[in-house]
Amino acid sequence: MxxxxxxxxxxxxxxxxxxxxxxxxxxxxxxxxxxxxxxxxARAAGVSWTLIGERLGVSKQAARQKFADxxxxxxxxxxxxxxxxxxxxLQACLQVAHAAADAxxxxxxxxxxxxxxLHGGVSAGxxxxxxxxxxxxxxxxxxxxxxxxxxTGDGTERRVVxxxxxxxxxxxxxxxxxxxxxxxxxCEHLLFSLATDPGSAAxxxxxxxxxxxxxxxxxLQEWVAPVQRRHRRIGKSKSTGRSCSFCGCTDLGPxxxxxxxxxxGNCAQTAIDILRAEPRGARTG
Numbered sequence: 001m002x003x004x005x006x007x008x009x010x011x012x013x014x015x016x017x018x019x020x021x022x023x024x025x026x027x028x029x030x031x032x033x034x035x036x037x038x039x040x041x042a043r044a045a046g047v048s049w050t051l052i053g054e055r056l057g058v059s060k061q062a063a064r065q066k067f068a069d070x071x072x073x074x075x076x077x078x079x080x081x082x083x084x085x086x087x088x089x090l091q092a093c094l095q096v097a098h099a100a101a102d103a104x105x106x107x108x109x110x111x112x113x114x115x116x117x118l119h120g121g122v123s124a125g126x127x128x129x130x131x132x133x134x135x136x137x138x139x140x141x142x143x144x145x146x147x148x149x150x151x152t153g154d155g156t157e158r159r160v161v162x163x164x165x166x167x168x169x170x171x172x173x174x175x176x177x178x179x180x181x182x183x184x185x186x187c188e189h190l191l192f193s194l195a196t197d198p199g200s201a202a203x204x205x206x207x208x209x210x211x212x213x214x215x216x217x218x219x220l221q222e223w224v225a226p227v228q229r230r231h232r233r234i235g236k237s238k239s240t241g242r243s244c245s246f247c248g249c250t251d252l253g254p255x256x257x258x259x260x261x262x263x264x265g266n267c268a269q270t271a272i273d274i275l276r277a278e279p280r281g282a283r284t285g
Contacts, residue, residue: 003023004016004019004020004023005019007019007022007023035056036067039052039056039063039067040067048060049061049063049064052067081171081174081175081177081178082174084174084177084178084182084183084184084185085183085184085185086184086185087184087185087186087187089120089121089186089187090121090185090186090187090190092119092120093113093116093117093119093120093121093123093187093190094113094116094170095116096115096116096119097112097113097115097116097117097166098112098116098166100112100115100116101161101166104147104161105159106147106158106159106160106161106162106164107158107159107160107161107164107166108164108166108167109145109160109161109162109163109164109165109166109201109202110162110163110165110166110169110194110197110200110201110202110203111137111141111145111161111162111201111202111204111205112162112166113166113169113170113190113194113202114127114132114137114191114194114202114205114206115134115137115138117187117190117191117194118132118133118134118137121186121187121188122186122187122188122220122223123187123188123190123191123220124187126191126216126219126220127191127216129219130211130212130215130216131209131211132206132209132211136209137205137209140205140208140209141161141162141201141205143208144201144204144205144208145161145162145201145204145205147159147160147161148160148161150164162201163199163200163201165200165201169190169193169194169197169200169202170185170190172193172197173185173189173190173192173193174189176189176192176193176224177189177224179226180224180225180226180227181226181227182224182227186223188220188223188224189224191216191220192217192220192223192224194206195213195216195217195220196217244262244263244264244267256268
């Protein structure tokens with residue numbers, strides 16, 4: 001009830017009801033995810049569906065039907081995420097982020113990733129349009145995020161500014177990209193993941209700066225939208241068998257032909273962004 005009151009920030013009965021519905025939905029989702037996590041851990045430890053069903057108060061058939069398919073899909077996504085290639089632009093942004101963390105003498109936090117994403121690319125352009133700058137991010141982080149020293153699992157201590165969860169955020173971005181059928185991990189996936197995590201240090205900084213999160217997500221949608229798979233048709237295939245020579249995709253629309261190569265619309269746009277980002281006179285060839 002306290003959470004509902006804080007969320008509604010009003011005594012209007014309908015506002016309170018809407019806040020209660022949203023809070024209950026979040027609590028239900030979190031509860032399901034918690035149980036699913038430990039069902040997966042029990043299966044990984046070799047526990048039978050019979051015993052799992054007994055603890056859940058259902059039959060083994062009901063337990064298997066509810067959790068087995070989801071666990072299998074989750075494992076497939078985890079495998080796909082692990083194998084995603086990281087584009088060079090994101091690698092450069094992560095180097096900038098780690099340099100910012102080193103300057104703080106701290107483990108990398110998600111606000112450091114935000115600083116890295118301002119280095120270049122589509123994500124930098126989106127943040128620029130929303131008025132987010134490196135100076136503003138640093139100022140907000142210094143004001144909001146107090147440094148702390150925490151103990152690690154091996155008994156040592158480390159200094160942390162913010163949440164110190166950069167690696168977990170990158171893993172979340174990998175899973176986002178894999179769930180949406182993408183073959184590469186890009187800056188846009190990481191920014192979208194940070195912006196939609198309300199508990200991250202990056203999101204706290206963005207909120208403090210008054211960033212329009214819905215607009216940010218909308219600007220990123222075309223870059224992180226699920227890949228549309230074409231259904232296989234019965235009969236003779238009309239596919240040319242060609243794929244983009246850069247990302248390997250075959251289902252993102254027409255391919256532009258070159259001397260022995262092909263390029264899809266997404267990669268063509270990425271190439272345009274790279275050329276625009278280069279200072280005049282820097283190109284050779």
